[in-house]
Amino acid sequence: MLRKKRNLIPFLFLILLFLATITASWWLPVSPSFMDSSLRLMAPSSEHWFGTDHFGRDIFGQTIIAARVSLLVGFTVALLSTILGTVTGLIAGYYKKLDSIIMRIIDGMLAFPSLLLALALVAALGGSITNIIIALTFSFWPVMTRVVRSSVLQVKNIQYVEAAKTSGVKDPVILSRYILPNVLSPIIVQGTFIFAKSILAEAALSFLGVGVEPSIPTWGNMLQEAQIYMTMAPWFSIFPGIFIVITVLALNILGDGLRDAFDPYAKGKKKAKRRPFKRKEQIAS
Amino acid sequence: MSESLLEIRDLKMHFPMKQGVFQRTKNEVKAVNGVSFTVNKGETLGIVGESGCGKSTLARTIVGLLKPTSGDILFEGESILQYNAKEFHRLRRNIQMVYQDPFTSLNPRMRAGDIISAPLKAYNQTDNLKNRVLELMDLVGLKAEDYHKLPHQFSGGQRQRIGIARALALNPKLIILDEPVSALDVSVQAQVINLLEDLQEELGLTYLFIAHDLSVIRHISDKVGVMYLGKMMELSESESLYKNARHPYTNALLSAIPIPSSAREKKRERIVLTGELPSPSEPPSGCVFHTRCPFATEFCKGNVPAFDVDEDNSPGHYVSCFYPMDNKREEFARQ
Amino acid sequence: MLEVKNLKAHIDTADGVVKAVDGVSFTIKPGETVGIVGESGSGKSVLAHSIMQLNPKPPTFYPEGEILFEGKNLLQLKEKELQNIRGNEIAMVYQDPMSSLNPVFKIGDQLMEAILTHQHMPKSKAKMRAIELLTDVGIPDPEKRLNAYPHQFSGGMRQRVLIAIALACNPKILIADEPTTALDVTIQAQILELMKSIQDKYGTAIVLISHDLGVIAQMAEKVLVMYSGRIVEKGSVEDIFYHTSMPYTWSLLRSLPQIDAESRHRLFNIEGQPPNLIHPPNGCNFHPRCPFATEQCKMVDPELTKRSANHYAACLLSEVEFKEGKKRIENAEKEGGLKHV
Incomplete structure (x- = not known):
């Protein structure tokens, strides 16, 4: 999958961003929290690549450091909602009786717009990284449950599941060995999209002032602070904004790439050979 | 006669059709509607019928994937419907199934070896697992190096061999074959049929062979049952059924099969059935075949024929028709 | 009326060029029924779609050959002219009646x-x-x-x-691609009967594509047997079924269970799988599966040669060699495999 340039570039970008942000304190020439009031709102220069903010802090360093929170929130939310969504989705899709109970709850949660739900939860719990993760997980996992459930409903009617049952294979094994591997690709694709969405959501929450406490640099917090300097110092908002866009874009491209890579037939020679023969049904005279 | 392995008694499988917000049962699809037969040890019973006649539902009911509406299934003399989950799990190893579609009946993400060993693992027979799997692969004509291949790397015929090896893994007594060759190419079909025959001889297996192709059924079966709309129309020794079919439906089916031989093909007389298969949710009154039967009378519309045998003239040849197709037809018609 | 000359239809895929149809020639006269028989992947459907020019281009391309319909080469016509022929002069019936209607x-x-x-x-x-x-x-x-x-x-x-x-539109040619494969036998009989009666009424020529030798025997006057993109035998139904001159056709006929067989003998086993059309075997395409193959078959690619008036077969074996080979196999079967009921 990574052999394709289209997938390799976003992958390398994310890896680089990750490494850059965790090692930032070693290689950044100026500490991002170092304030110098004489350098307030400087335009980008060779010394300060992205310019400086209203406290005279280096925006490049701030942006790199801010990626920590964004990636942490995004990844944790993606992981938690994938686990929760997969478990509930598998159960709802496979056991008919539990389906209606689980899905009514999920439907209830889906009735709120996810950002609004997160907003309400953060408002109730208070703004901290943990609370944001909890709130975003809560608003994103119902989507995952739906995706997993609908895939399970398709897969469980394929004959190999029936064949496994007649061979005496027990339900936990059927779920883990026969159904889960065959619904993995929508799960992973959806997981990357949730990753991207929660980075956006965290930024949005912080921008609205209900996110991570303002002392911790995050892209959303930076944007919020930059708001009033929009016309005076556009670089203050542009660079964090660009990073949000690129990171989200990279994750979405990666998600698409994973979807292709996970198709078990895409690599097989059989399918490629068959494709032209199959197309005949689609042509009407 | 040899002893019976599987006995089906007046089996019915009706599916409720639910409609509306309150899921009220509006109607029932009578997929299997009162079928009885016996399969003896070591023989092959062929079940033949058109799509929608209930033959696949019958198979899925016998392996326990569906719970029948009424009737009884006896395996080695014991009714299996009363079994609890544990007893049923124990029974299942004796009844295995081979599916029609070699493309959907194998998990695309499991390797051939894992597919074949899955039933062994389910029954905790994990000693010497790999050797047993290789032995099974050899038995069905797969090579040892195929062990680590994924299903899409095999052709249709080879996939069907994997399916057969999986069914054989637990040393079952009965194998239910649901259209095992109908998805295969003509030249590969013979390979699989020959393999099934060899395995039966070698391992003393009993087959319940379900197909729509009468030629294949004739080739492989000792006894043949003909199904139509959830009911058994005719059941007899294969030779007697094909040479002396008594039910008009069987005769129509036989005459509808094109023979791969142009001269014989041109000489044949055809009974071309008119009309379409009625819906199994609203089967016709009386004899279910009367709407398409060329010999149907008013009597057939109102009365259900018994599944009966004429022991004097054709012993062991069951037929469900008021006017079976032999010399007595004229007599009946005159009455 | 329709003449196909040395037609090649190749398909470009990620793994290489599939030679789906590789040098096929035949003619169709008004009012006759031509049966094309072959297994899946033998190229029979691609051939039928080539006549209608319905193969998606690309990936399909036609490196060689002509399809002459009433003197016009269909391969060189513009899309607009083709539309006048499609459905109007040549019409098609598909296998799957469920997805062919809107x-x-x-x-x-x-x-x-x-x-x-x-x-x-x-x-x-x-x-x-x-x-x-x-x-x-x-x-x-x-x-x-x-x-x-x-x-x-x-x-x-x-x-x-x-x-x-x-x-x-009262077409002159009706191409039926596996028209009864998705249907039950009793319905199949009705449809075949219908096609015959329509031919009698309108004098339409029918090209019937099927994998079922029984259907072909019942319907066709002329038969083309296809294997891996080539015609390996062509002739009248009698030629094909009774004077079989090509080991593939012969093996195929023997591998079928017959409904009116006198005794139940073992089916003839054709070893192996149909060949890969990207890298077909050297020599005769059928030689890896052929029970009569000789050293020569591995090297020389046989041409269709004349066997009798209208009967052609692509096989290097002489009539005597083929006869002896058949006898050898039949004797072996009699000794070993014959299974009476």
Whole structure:
């Protein structure tokens, strides 16, 4: 999958961003929290690549450091909602009786717009990284449950599941060995999209002032602070904004790439050979 | 006669059709509607019928994937419907199934070896697992190096061999074959049929062979049952059924099969059935075949024929028709 | 009327060029039925679609050959000219009656559209013609049925509608690609009967593509046997079924279970799988599976050669060698495998 340039570039970008942000304190020439009031709102220069903010802090360093929170929130939310969504989705899709109970709850949660739900939860719990993760997980996992459930409903009617049952294979094994591997690709694709969405959501929450406490640099917090300097110092908002866009874009491209890579037939020679023969049904005279 | 392995008694499988917000049962699809037969040890019973006649539902009911509406299934003399989950799990190893579609009946993400060993693992027979799997692969004509291949790397015929090896893994007594060759190419079909025959001889297996192709059924079966709309129309020794079919439906089916031989093909007389298969949710009154039967009378519309045998003239040849197709037809018609 | 000369249709795929049809020649005369028989992947469907120029291009391309229909080479016609021939002069019936009709339009509208595409007439007249066509294909109550949707029809009925659509413009050639494969035997018998009666009434030439030798024996006058993109044997039905001159045809016939067989003997085993069309074997394409193959077969690619008046076969074996080979196998079978009931 990574052999394709289209997938390799976003992958390398994310890896680089990750490494850059965790090692930032070693290689950044100026500490991002170092304030110098004489350098307030400087335009980008060779010394300060992205310019400086209203406290005279280096925006490049701030942006790199801010990626920590964004990636942490995004990844944790993606992981938690994938686990929760997969478990509930598998159960709802496979056991008919539990389906209606689980899905009514999920439907209830889906009735709120996810950002609004997160907003309400953060408002109730208070703004901290943990609370944001909890709130975003809560608003994103119902989507995952739906995706997993609908895939399970398709897969469980394929004959190999029936064949496994007649061979005496027990339900936990059927779920883990026969159904889960065959619904993995929508799960992973959806997981990357949730990753991207929660980075956006965290930024949005912080921008609205209900996110991570303002002392911790995050892209959303930076944007919020930059708001009033929009016309005076556009670089203050542009660079964090660009990073949000690129990171989200990279994750979405990666998600698409994973979807292709996970198709078990895409690599097989059989399918490629068959494709032209199959197309005949689609042509009407 | 040899002893019976599987006995089906007046089996019915009706599916409720639910409609509306309150899921009220509006109607029932009578997929299997009162079928009885016996399969003896070591023989092959062929079940033949058109799509929608209930033959696949019958198979899925016998392996326990569906719970029948009424009737009884006896395996080695014991009714299996009363079994609890544990007893049923124990029974299942004796009844295995081979599916029609070699493309959907194998998990695309499991390797051939894992597919074949899955039933062994389910029954905790994990000693010497790999050797047993290789032995099974050899038995069905797969090579040892195929062990680590994924299903899409095999052709249709080879996939069907994997399916057969999986069914054989637990040393079952009965194998239910649901259209095992109908998805295969003509030249590969013979390979699989020959393999099934060899395995039966070698391992003393009993087959319940379900197909729509009468030629294949004739080739492989000792006894043949003909199904139509959830009911058994005719059941007899294969030779007697094909040479002396008594039910008009069987005769129509036989005459509808094109023979791969142009001269014989041109000489044949055809009974071309008119009309379409009625819906199994609203089967016709009386004899279910009367709407398409060329010999149907008013009597057939109102009365259900018994599944009966004429022991004097054709012993062991069951037929469900008021006017079976032999010399007595004229007599009946005159009455 | 239709002449195919050394046609090659190749398909470009990620793994290489698939030689789906590789040098095929035959002719179709008015009113006759030509059966094309072969397994999946033998190229019979690609061949049929080539005649209609319906293979998607790319990936399909035609490196060589001509398809002459009434003197015009179909491979060189423009799309617009082809549309005049498609459906009008040459029509097609597909295998799957479930997906070949548009589910959101009424049967009558789909039928009338087929009529009005090629013929200029008032709508009321087209409707009369539609009713006439439905009567021709044996659909009871045609006036009412015009307003029905495809899902209200069974498989056999839909296939009748598709035949009616194909007949809408009185085509000269009807190409039927596995028309009965998706149907039950009793319905298959009805459809085959219908096709015969239509041929008698309109004198349409039929190209019947099937994997079922029984269907071919019942319907066709002339038969082409295809294997891995080539015609390996062609001749009259009698030639093919009784004077078989090609080991593939012979093996195929022996591998089929027969419904009226006298005794139950073991089926003939054709070893192996159909070949890969990207890298076909050297020499004769059938040699890896052929019970008679010699050293020569591995090297030399046989041409179609004349066996009798209209009977051609592609095999290097002489008549005597083939006869002896058959005898050898039959004797071996008698000793070992014959299984009486």
